[in-house]
Amino acid sequence: MLKVKNLTKKYDKVLAVNKVSFEIGSGEIGVLIGPNGAGKSTTIKSIAGLLRFDGEITIDGKPNKSIEAKRVFGYVPETPALYDSLSVWDHLEFIARAYDLQDWNDTAEKLLARFDMDDKKNKVGKDLSKGMQQKVSICCALLIKPRMIMFDEPMIGLDPKAIKELKEIFFELKDSGCAVLISTHILDSIADVWDKALIMNKGEIVFNSTRDDMALNGESLEHVFFSKTEGEGEAG
Amino acid sequence: MSPLLFIMRKTLKNRTKEVLKKPVLLIGYLFIAVFVISMLIVSFVMPSGLIRRGSNDLYTGIVTIVFIFMYYTTLKLGIEKGSTYFRLSDVNLTFTAPIKPNHILLYGFIKQLGGTLIFLFVALCQIPNLKNNFDMKHYGAWMILLATVFYALSYPLISMVMYSWAAKKSGRKKILKRALDVMALLIAGVVLISLFSTRNVVVTIGNVFNNPIARYFPVIGWTSSIANASVNGFTTEFWVGLLGMVFLILGTIIGLYRAILDYYEDVLEGTEFFEAARKAKREGKNLTFGLKVRDSVKQKLSGTGASALFFKHLLELRKTAYVLFFDRSSVSVIIAAIMFRLAMPKGVQEVSLSMVLFFALYMLLLLQMQGRLGTELEKHYIFLIPASPYQKLFFATLAEHTKNLIDGIFLFALSGILFKAQLVNVVSCIIAYTLSGAVYTYSDILTRRLFGRIHSKGLLLFVKVLVNILIIIPGGVASAIVLLITENEFFMICALAGWSFVLAVTLFMFSAGILNNLETVN
Numbered sequence: 001m002l003k004v005k006n007l008t009k010k011y012d013k014v015l016a017v018n019k020v021s022f023e024i025g026s027g028e029i030g031v032l033i034g035p036n037g038a039g040k041s042t043t044i045k046s047i048a049g050l051l052r053f054d055g056e057i058t059i060d061g062k063p064n065k066s067i068e069a070k071r072v073f074g075y076v077p078e079t080p081a082l083y084d085s086l087s088v089w090d091h092l093e094f095i096a097r098a099y100d101l102q103d104w105n106d107t108a109e110k111l112l113a114r115f116d117m118d119d120k121k122n123k124v125g126k127d128l129s130k131g132m133q134q135k136v137s138i139c140c141a142l143l144i145k146p147r148m149i150m151f152d153e154p155m156i157g158l159d160p161k162a163i164k165e166l167k168e169i170f171f172e173l174k175d176s177g178c179a180v181l182i183s184t185h186i187l188d189s190i191a192d193v194w195d196k197a198l199i200m201n202k203g204e205i206v207f208n209s210t211r212d213d214m215a216l217n218g219e220s221l222e223h224v225f226f227s228k229t230e231g232e233g234e235a236g
Numbered sequence: 237m238s239p240l241l242f243i244m245r246k247t248l249k250n251r252t253k254e255v256l257k258k259p260v261l262l263i264g265y266l267f268i269a270v271f272v273i274s275m276l277i278v279s280f281v282m283p284s285g286l287i288r289r290g291s292n293d294l295y296t297g298i299v300t301i302v303f304i305f306m307y308y309t310t311l312k313l314g315i316e317k318g319s320t321y322f323r324l325s326d327v328n329l330t331f332t333a334p335i336k337p338n339h340i341l342l343y344g345f346i347k348q349l350g351g352t353l354i355f356l357f358v359a360l361c362q363i364p365n366l367k368n369n370f371d372m373k374h375y376g377a378w379m380i381l382l383a384t385v386f387y388a389l390s391y392p393l394i395s396m397v398m399y400s401w402a403a404k405k406s407g408r409k410k411i412l413k414r415a416l417d418v419m420a421l422l423i424a425g426v427v428l429i430s431l432f433s434t435r436n437v438v439v440t441i442g443n444v445f446n447n448p449i450a451r452y453f454p455v456i457g458w459t460s461s462i463a464n465a466s467v468n469g470f471t472t473e474f475w476v477g478l479l480g481m482v483f484l485i486l487g488t489i490i491g492l493y494r495a496i497l498d499y500y501e502d503v504l505e506g507t508e509f510f511e512a513a514r515k516a517k518r519e520g521k522n523l524t525f526g527l528k529v530r531d532s533v534k535q536k537l538s539g540t541g542a543s544a545l546f547f548k549h550l551l552e553l554r555k556t557a558y559v560l561f562f563d564r565s566s567v568s569v570i571i572a573a574i575m576f577r578l579a580m581p582k583g584v585q586e587v588s589l590s591m592v593l594f595f596a597l598y599m600l601l602l603l604q605m606q607g608r609l610g611t612e613l614e615k616h617y618i619f620l621i622p623a624s625p626y627q628k629l630f631f632a633t634l635a636e637h638t639k640n641l642i643d644g645i646f647l648f649a650l651s652g653i654l655f656k657a658q659l660v661n662v663v664s665c666i667i668a669y670t671l672s673g674a675v676y677t678y679s680d681i682l683t684r685r686l687f688g689r690i691h692s693k694g695l696l697l698f699v700k701v702l703v704n705i706l707i708i709i710p711g712g713v714a715s716a717i718v719l720l721i722t723e724n725e726f727f728m729i730c731a732l733a734g735w736s737f738v739l740a741v742t743l744f745m746f747s748a749g750i751l752n753n754l755e756t757v758n
Contacts, residue, residue, distance in 0.1 A: 012409075048332050051501045065498070070334040081324035081511070083243060085250040091329070094246075097239035098333040124250055125325070140329065 001026045001148050001179035002047070007055040009042050016042040018203045019055070024179045024196065026147070029170055031190050032183040033221075034200035035229050040183045041078060043200070044152045047181070048075045059148050071099060074141030078152040078183075080133035082125030088112070088136050089121040092143055099144045111139040114165050131157040138166065148179040155189045167193055187222055197221055201229045239335060240343040268698060272357065279363035284372040292467045293442030295370045299383075300445040300460040306387060307456050308420055314395025314506070315402055315412045321348045321392055322503055324511045331500050338493045345489060348392060359384040366466075376466030383463035386481045390455065393488045400502045437578045452476060455484065542623035542631040545612070549635030561639040562646070569599045570647045574654065588655035589648065590715075590725055593665045593732075596647060597672050600640070601704055609633055609677060613684065618751060625751040629744065633677050640673035641666065664729040671736035672708070678743035679704050685750040711735030 002024040009017040017039040024030040032040050046053045049065040057064040059073050082091060089108070096104040112118045115135040120128070128136065134157045141149055155163050170193045173180050182190055197214070199207035206228045214221070255261050321344030330340050363377050373379075402408040423444075430440045444450070451457050451464075451473045461477030468474070492499070539547040553561050573596035577588055612618050612632055621628055644666040652662040683700045711732050719728040 045504075049500065050327065050331055050504055052498060067334045067336070070332065073332075075328075075332045077328045079324065079328075081328050083247060083323075083325045083329075085247040085254070086243065087246075087250065090246045090250070094239055094242055094329065095333070097242055098330070098335055100334075124254070137328070 001028075001060055002030075002181060003056070003058045004043075004047065005056040007043065007046055007053055007057060009039075009046055009051060009053045016203055017046070017053070020200070020203075020205050021055075022198050022205060022208055024148070024181050026177045026179055027174050028195045029174050029180040029182065029193055030196040030198060031194040032181060032198045032200060033185060033187060033190075033225060035185060038200040038229075039203040040185070040200055041152060042203075044078075044150055044181075044183050047150060048077075071144075072147040074144055074146035074149040076134075076137050076141045076149070076151045076154050078156075080130065080137040080157075082128065082133050082136055084126040085124055087122050087124050088117060088128070091125070091136055091140055095140045095143050101144060104143060107145070108139070108143055111142055114169075115139060115162055129157075131159060131162070134158055135162060138169075142169065146173075146178060149173060149181070151180070151182045153184055153186075154182060155184070155186065163189070187225060191221070194221075197224075199225055199228050239333070240330065240339060243330075244343070244346065264698070272360070275360050275364075279360055279367070279377045282364060282367055284367040284370065284376065289371045290369045291438075291442060292370070292464075293446045294438050295366070295467045296451075296460070296464045297441030297445040299463045300450055300456070301441070303383075303387065303456050303460045303463070304420075304423065307391060307459075308416060310391045311395055311398065312413060312416055314391070315398050315409055315416075321345060322507050324507055327500075327504060327507055337499065341492055341499070342489075345389075348389065355384050355388040356381055370467055372466045373469060379466040380463050383459050386462060386485070387459050389485055390459070390481060393485060393492075394455065395506075396492075396499065396502060397488060399506070400499060437575075454480065458484075539631075542621060542627040544631075545618065545621070545628065546631040546634045549632070550638075553635055553639060561642045565603045566639075566643045566646065568603065569596050569643060570650070572596075572599050573647060574651060577651070577655065589651055589657045589661050589665050590729055592647070592651045592655075593668060593729065594712075596669060597708075600669075600673055601676060601701065609636065609681065610684075613681075613750070625748040626744075628751050629681070629748045633674070636677050637670060637674055641670045644669035644673075658726070661726050661729065664726055664733060668729050668733035668736060671733050671740055674740035675708065675736050675743065676704060678740055678747050679707060681747040681750055682743050685747055707739055708736075711739070 004023070005021050007017055007020040008015070020039070020043060022030070032043065034040050042051065045051045047057055047059075047064055049070065059069040062069040064073075083094075086094065092104070092108040092112075095101070096108070109118065112121060115138070117132065117135050117139070120132065123132075125133065125136075134154070138151075138154065141151075154166060158166065170180060170182075174195075182194070184190055194211060196210050197207065198205055207224055209219075209224075214224070255265055321341075326340070326344070330343075359380055363380060366372065366380070367376070398412055402412050427440060427444050430444050431437065434440050434443065445460075449457075451461050457473075458477035458480040461471075461473040462481065465471070465474040537544065537547050537551060539545075553563070556563060573592045576595040577592045609632055618628060618632060648657075648662045648665045648669070651657065651665075652659070680700055683696070683703050714735055715728045715731040718731040719725070722728070
């Protein structure tokens with residue numbers, strides 16, 4: 001579903017991402033992990049079509065910046081930013097219009113209820129806490145019923161109930177055949193949800209493996225993470 | 237376009253509803269509306285050139301200098317950070333949606349039309365002053381507003397194109413910035429050479445900026461020529477400027493609209509930067525936002541209890557200032573105040589220093605409105621320090637007073653030499669400037685204490701300016717009366733200083749209570 005081939009991104013003279021390639025299949029949950037400055041956000045922003053890059057990114061077989069690709073992917077950014085004067089419901093209505101969704105009201109109501117936002121439908125963006133803004137941002141991305149979805153540090157600012165709901169949603173998305181890519185640097189938050197782990201360090205993918213393969217080799221994600229990001233000496 | 241029009245329609249509707257629901261907000265906006273309408277009426281109805289009739293060349297020069305400064309600063313920032321019509325919410329929700337980038341650009345441009353209102357307001361406030369000093373045509377005010385609109389619409393477009401070009405290859409940013417700097421240096425060089433031969437600032441400004449190259453120079457010359465129609469009438473340069481700007485704006489938009497657009501990255505950095513700037517402004521930190529912090533400054537912190545705040549502020553000031561406390565606000569106040577005096581008629585030589593003082597206080601009012609203490613009040617530390625609120629307030633503002641004192645010494649020593657003033661007048665101006673700075677600082681805190689719960693920071697800022705103007709007026713009136721009676725500038729400045737001292741102490745006593753409770757600030 002998501003194919004990234006030789007993705008390279010340079011800011012002036014700084015090489016932020018260097019020839020990164022990976023794939024996330026339908027019904028697969030991939031996690032993109034790495035220390036601060038590893039190039040995760042640049043990778044995510046490139047996939048979301050916000051940056052120019054060298055290489056090739058396709059979503060459902062279409063170039064990621066095409067209108068067709070945009071119709072099928074959702075994006076939850078690291079920093080939720082809502083329109084100050086638009087209510088929670090207005091945001092959902094905007095998304096429904098922008099993606100030309102039909103019969104979306106029911107889905108929107110259910111999503112808001114899951115995140116305890118159903119009583120805040122009329123609150124405007126600037127009156128929401130950061131956590132609430134994050135919930136609206138997630139609802140907007142889910143409303144389109146995406147075939148591929150990206151979450152950039154999705155747990156930050158969420159309350160325990162919302163984190164629990166979100167984890168359930170990850171599994172529901174997987175069951176529905178959606179490809180999910182989660183970027184984070186908090187390993188504990190995604191410990192039990194991932195199928196494929198992609199570890200980035202210094203702009204490169206330094207590890208790419210599935211949960212099954214790692215289980216066969218007796219590797220733990222935390223151990224591999226530290227061995228790959230803190231130098232071979234510690235890998236032991 | 238339909239989803240994008242939905243955002244604009246809903247935003248307008250919800251904002252109107254919000255204002256109607258909150259009486260304080262409604263009163264505030266009604267007050268601003270009355271103020272703006274009054275300004276509009278005054279600007280358009282008042283006769284021109286009653287106080288004096290400055291030459292059209294001087295007017296042209298001033299207008300051109302203002303536009304050079306505005307284009308230079310905004311384009312330089314645009315090259316560095318990109319320019320943007322968008323908010324982060326647009327990036328997150330519209331850039332990733334299946335909407336054509338061309339439509340999104342058009343939506344951004346329509347939004348920018350709303351953004352020009354603030355520029356129009358600033359321009360509107362300058363019109364009465366210009367009408368008092370120059371012989372403007374009856375349609376002059378319209379021309380100033382028209383030029384302002386063209387400026388506000390063109391600079392983001394030009395920045396976007398320049399940034400887009402510069403971002404494609406490393407080194408191009410430097411080339412563009414150097415080109416702008418070279419142009420600025422060339423202009424400064426020509427002004428200095430002319431000044432050397434004429435030894436007259438007014439004549440120099442007229443000579444340098446009122447020649448065909450300046451009048452027809454793309455963008456800056458065109459914009460200035462539109463504004464200059466307010467005194468020169470509809471000359472050829474006006475029509476060239478008008479057509480030039482129309483073609484530039486339309487051409488750039490059509491070019492961008494028709495091109496296969498990939499501008500998201502170009503506006504992303506700018507959007508993030510301006511979002512951070514907006515946040516800093518809301519938190520009262522816009523005076524220090526974006527300043528380079530010099531790591532090389534090494535200074536040990538000292539002081540205990542409340543006085544630790546003072547030494548911390550000294551260190552912060554030293555890290556962001558050019559030399560000692562000399563930062564961009566010092567430079568702005570000093571240059572603007574001296575330039576103001578130089579542009580005034582020669583017949584008022586005996587009150588030269590007080591003219592510099594009054595204009596410097598006007599500038600300080602605008603610059604200090606979002607002072608450093610605002611940053612301190614946004615954090616919890618000052619509230620937790622185990623000391624009395626009076627001690628904390630005194631030490632938390634002492635660095636600001638010290639800075640004002642040093643700026644004052646620079647400004648009035650320089651003015652004293654330039655205008656051959658007496659030493660007692662120089663000293664009294666320094667004291668009056670420092671004390672008036674204290675009035676601004678403490679009235680800012682008191683306004684926060686009284687109106688801190690107003691959610692609109694813009695409205696709060698407006699209230700602060702108004703409060704300051706109202707409390708400083710009696711001092712101004714008293715000093716004018718003293719001047720009439722004594723005919724001595726020294727006594728006039730002393731009257732202002734005396735009033736400022738009384739005000740500063742009173743405001744200090746009433747505002748210290750703000751440090752008892754964080755809730756009164758936020």
